[in-house]
Amino acid sequence: MQNPGNQAQVAYILKGFPRTSETFITNEIHLLETLGLKLSIFSIKQLEGQKHHAVVDAIRAPVTYLPQASDLTGHSFLDWLIENLPKFAASHGRLFLKRPITYLGTALECLSMSIRYRSGWLDWPRTVFIKEFLQAGYIAEAVLQNPAIRHLHAHFCHGATTIAMFASRISGLPFSFTAHAKDIYLRELNPGDLLQIKMRCAKFAVTCTGANQEHLDACKGSDIDVHRIYHGLDTDLFVPAPREQASSDQIPTILSVGRLVEKKGFDYLVKACAILRDRGVKFNCRIVGGADKYAQVIKQLIADLDLQDIVSLPGAVTQEELRGIYQQGDVFALPCLVVDNGDRDGIPNVLVEAMAMEMPVISTDISGIPELIQDQVNGLLVPEKNAQAMADAIQSLLDNPALRLRLGQAARQTVCRDFNSRHTTVALKKLFDACLEGQPLEAHVCCAEHS
Incomplete structure (x- = not known):
């Protein structure tokens, strides 16, 4: 032996x-x-x-x-x-x-x-x-x-x-x-x-x-x-707690997670937030992740669009902290894109985590993301670099709690089946x-x- x-x-x-x-x-x-x-x-x-x-x-x-x-x-x-x-x-x-x-x-x-x-x-x-x-x-x-x-x-x-x-x-x-x-x-x-x-x-x-x-x-x-x-993903670790039904006067939270780099497309999420605000939609947006060279571009865009009271950048957190943050969000949005030099994400792990937590997710139809998200089945897909389409998708989820519930439940089933x-x-x-x-x-x- x-x-x-x-x-x-x-x-x-x-x-x-x-x-x-x-x-x-x-x-x-x-x-x-x-x-x-x-x-x-x-x-x-x-x-x-x-x-x-x-x-x-x-x-x-x-x-x-x-x-x-x-x-x-x-x-x-x-x-x-x-x-x-x-x-x-x-x-x-x-x-x-x-x-x-x-x-x-x-x-x-x-x-x-x-x-x-x-x-x-x-x-x-x-x-x-x-x-x-x-x-x-x-x-x-x-x-x-x-x-x-x-x-x-x-x-x-x-x-x-x-x-x-x-x-x-x-x-x-x-x-x-x-x-x-x-x-x-x-x-x-x-x-x-x-x-x-x-x-x-x-x-x-x-x-x-x-x-x-x-x-x-x-x-x-x-x-x-x-x-x-x-x-x-450890699907025994990322388990959603029962969500309380939100009151009519409760302001929903749009959540996104990732390093502040160009390929995550956070600038398009910020622009989508400006569109939603101009439509009179009430919400908060949290973009959670470590700062990188591109972080200043995002911060400046938030200031230019006067979104400081709506969009926050709380910085990097541990996985343990992140589980609680997912629980507080109503919609998860990650507008990934292909950078001019060819850089792109594969399947962002944060999408898998959010889906395991039964969050309704929105992302773009690039790279490996369609291998994870089927549009209207377990999430929503929009074209890359399109703030208008991102804003429309977010609003469709904010306006429809039943759709959020259906997509979130299907999302976790997908992760448990294919990404365990x-x-x-x-x-x-x-x-x-x-x-x-x-x-x-x-x-x-x-x-x-x-x-």
């Missing part, structure tokens, strides 16, 4: 852990552990100022934080290298002594990529790959010291997966990755044929929507299976188990097969 202490492990490579906005990753890690999978976590960054979700405390996997490399921007590369190379030199020295041929081969590939994927013929090499090679070496040396680690898995298929690919080449361990949103669609994050190379090198790839799966299948150029596995994390995580664990045991992978796993 295998010693439990030597049970085969998967090493998760993450840009940062724990990140407030990435509850789907912390929940996934926790559920994989409850299913018996042993994990180790490597975090490229140490995050500060993050809200702490309770599930993080339940995770048993050890977390290794890499030496903190400074930002490449604003420095000459030579100055950056002088400052940061000492942080990684010992690991790379030991790696070279252990595996000189594979180490030098990976280093040469890194240098080749930095030249091949530069923006133009006259531009400097793309030095971010050298930074990622240094970080990969630190991880590779660590996993070689722990023979229980037999597989590497990265979340988001740009930086973290580049590091996983380098670490895989040096260590000889297979790797896989989960692709999400901008990491798939923004060419500058995977320039040239880099995404195809990652897919050729990876043992398997996972993505969280059917739309993403079709996109990756179309561009992969290899025999790799792309597995669609929805993030899923106990099913989706089983699908992911089966992939990891197959890799750890050297078995063939089951093609195109998705949550529906486990419903």
Whole structure:
């Protein structure tokens, strides 16, 4: 019998852990552990100022934080290298002594990529790959010291997966990755044929929507299976309490949740609020989420439209706090859009959470959202970048309590049937188990097969 202490492990490579906005990753890690999978976590960054979700405390996997490399921007590369190379030199020295041929081969590939994927013929090499090679070496040396680690898995298929690919080449361990949103669609994050190379090198790839799966299948150029596995939600955790019937003089609340970034479309929600106010509709709107660079645009728009008394931006909250906030809302609206550079959401987790709480939801018909919401069946869909259509949909729900009730109940049924994390995580664990045991992978796993 295998010693439990030597049970085969998967090493998760993450840009940062724990990140407030990435509850789907912390929940996934926790559920994989409850299913018996042993994990180790490597975090490229140490995050500060993050809200702490309770599930993080339940995770048993050890977390290794890499030496903190400074930002490449604003420095000459030579100055950056002088400052940061000492942080990684010992690991790379030991790696070279252990595996000189594979180490030098990976280093040469890194240098080749930095030249091949530069923006133009006259531009400097793309030095971010050298930074990622240094970080990969630190991880590779660590996993070689722990023979229980037999597989590497990265979340988001740009930086973290580049590091996983380098670490895989040096260590000889297979790797896989989960692709999400901008990491798939923004060419500058995977320039040239880099995404195809990652897919050729990876043992398997996972993505969280059917739309993403079709996109990756179309561009992969290899025999790799792309597995669609929805993030899923703990439907025992997100359970709605009975709602009291609102009095006629009670002002309803429009709720939205998400980081204040352009692809969430919050500016169109704010404009829709202005339309509703001008129609004489009484309501409050709360947009709950952490501030980002785009936050100032939203704040300025609220001021320009004189909506300060109607629209509030309370900031980021924990999952535990968010459950209570969902309970206080009457309508959930998230007008997601495709940004000019191609960035977009897959299936926003907050939509799944709101639907699990039996909230009537409104969103847009882009990306993977129609895989979750069927218009007039379990929610409402409107065209992207259309404040008028968003305002009309919100008003239709505010004016019709029976419709809100019907859509909310159907929404929870959808989540319990197709997005229950106990099913989706089983699908992911089966992939990891197959890799750890050297078995063939089951093609195109998705949550529906486990419903």
